Amino acid sequence: MIKIIQGDITTLAVDAIVNAANQVMLGGGGVDGAIHYAAGDELYEACLKVPEVRPGVRCPTGEARITPGFKLPAKFVIHTVGPVYRDGQHGEPEKLAACYRNSLTLAAENGCQSIAFPCISTGIYGYPKEEAAQIAVREVHAFLSNSEPQIGRAVAPRPPQEDGLASSRPPEMEVIFCCFSERDANVYRSLIA
Ligand code: AR6
Numbered sequence: 001m002i003k004i005i006q007g008d009i010t011t012l013a014v015d016a017i018v019n020a021a022n023q024v025m026l027g028g029g030g031v032d033g034a035i036h037y038a039a040g041d042e043l044y045e046a047c048l049k050v051p052e053v054r055p056g057v058r059c060p061t062g063e064a065r066i067t068p069g070f071k072l073p074a075k076f077v078i079h080t081v082g083p084v085y086r087d088g089q090h091g092e093p094e095k096l097a098a099c100y101r102n103s104l105t106l107a108a109e110n111g112c113q114s115i116a117f118p119c120i121s122t123g124i125y126g127y128p129k130e131e132a133a134q135i136a137v138r139e140v141h142a143f144l145s146n147s148e149p150q151i152g153r154a155v156a157p158r159p160p161q162e163d164g165l166a167s168s169r170p171p172e173m174e175v176i177f178c179c180f181s182e183r184d185a186n187v188y189r190s191l192i193a
Contacts, residue, residue, distance in 0.1 A: 001174050002140060002192060005116075006185040009178040010038035013073035015112035016066070017178075018103050020120045021079040025050055025058040025065065031118045031180070040071040047079070062098035064106045076110060078103045082121030085128070093135055096121055100139035108147070108173065116176040119184050133177075133187045140175050147172060 009017050009031060019035045022028050025047045027036040036043055046067040050058040059065045064080040080103045083095035099120050107115045117136065121127035179185040 001172060002137075002144070003174065003176045004179065004185055004188045004192060005176055006179050006182050008034065008180070009116055009118050010034050010072060012116045012176065012178060014114040014116050014174075014176065015074065016076040016078050016103075016107045016110070016115045017069070017072065017074040018064075018115065018117045018120070019077050019079045020118050020123070020125075021059060021081055023057045023059055023061065023081050025079055028124075030123045035072070035077060038072055039069060039077065042070040043067060043077065046070070062095040062102065064099065064102040066106050066110060074116070076107075076112065078106055078115070080120065082125050082127065085121060085126040088128075088131070092121075092127065093131070096127065096132060096135050097139050100136055101143065104140070104143045104173070104175070112173065114174040114176070116178045118178055118180070122184070129184060129187050133184075133191055136177065137188065137191045144172060144175065 017035065020031050027033060027044060047058065050065050052058050053060060059079055059081050061081045061083055064078050067077050067079065069075050069077050080099040082099050083092040085092055104115065119129065119132060122129045122132045177188045179188060
């Protein structure tokens with residue numbers, strides 16, 4: 001199920017909120033700053049513990065990492081790094097799509113049934129809002145329509161229930177597009193009507 005809301009992602013009591021982070025993963029401006037502020041210093045400490053894949057890079061562009069949510073109402077923060085937009089001809093669409101796919105996969109692997117995304121890359125990183133929203137909606141639709149095999153691959157099968165019946169298919173994930181502005185929310189509404 002997909003929902004569009006206008007508001008502050010740090011207030012959402014969902015299983016996971018997604019952070020539009022940078023590769024160092026130690027905070028910044030925009031939604032990243034708001035999430036670190038609301039989660040408290042423990043989030044910074046948890047991010048410090050995420051191993052660097054190379055000096056100064058904990059999360060390469062397009063990938064995702066997970067930490068607890070600490071003081072946030074959300075259980076987890078999934079940190080992903082969107083592309084800096086140049087002209088759309090430097091792999092930006094593929095990298096942005098990977099952010100959504102990898103965040104959703106990580107959420108499923110961690111048993112999340114609800115996840116909220118900000119409009120990744122569309123602030124400081126300059127991605128045009130309509131193009132970014134089209135990619136976000138396309139990737140979420142694709143993930144949800146394939147969610148049975150994706151979850152099946154990503155998560156170890158649950159043990160049989162006490163009555164001996166095989167566990168049923170996990171419920172579909174709820175995906176929220178959390179737009180900071182009404183204008184952004186309208187972009188998504190026009191795509192999901
Ligand atoms: N809740 C929901 N959305 C928000 C919030 C909030 N509290 N605050 C801002 N937004 P940006 P980027 C929206 O710039 O473009 C940081 O310094 C905002 O209106 O936060 O991916 C990082 O450390 C916009 O629509 O992320 C990186 O260095 C969206 O969040 C860099 O910025 C994304 O804007 C990442 O840039």
